Amino acid sequence: MAIVVSERECFGCALCVLSCPEDAIKITSSFIVEIDEEKCTECLECLYYCPVDALTEA
Ligand code: SF4
Ligand code: SF4
Numbered sequence: 001m002a003i004v005v006s007e008r009e010c011f012g013c014a015l016c017v018l019s020c021p022e023d024a025i026k027i028t029s030s031f032i033v034e035i036d037e038e039k040c041t042e043c044l045e046c047l048y049y050c051p052v053d054a055l056t057e058a
Contacts (some may be wrong), residue, residue, distance in 0.1 A: 001042055001057055005033040009054035019049035 002054045004005060012031035024039035033054075 002037055003035045003040060003042065003044075003046065004021065004058040005035065006054045006056070007032065008050050009052045010050075013050065013051065015049045016046040016055060019045045021045060 010031075010033055012027060012033075014027055014045045016033065017027060020040075021043065022039045022041055024036045024041075026034045026036070028034060042057070044057065047053075047057065
């Protein structure tokens with residue numbers, strides 16, 4: 001499994017970045033959210049923090 005970001009929903013608020021205990025989420029200069037699958041433990045914390053449900057488990 002992996003965490004997937006909907007670029008259509010995401011507006012770059014960075015709450016997911018702050019929520020991640022593994023520092024696995026980055027926002028690029030063009031406001032694209034990137035998940036580092038090597039670091040991600042699939043704790044799902046970021047899913048709860050995203051205000052627009054842009055993150056899903058796939
Ligand atoms: S599932 Fe957990 S470890 Fe993975 S990106 Fe989200 S907050 Fe970080
Ligand atoms: S919390 Fe949601 S809307 Fe905010 S940057 Fe992360 S994925 Fe995008």
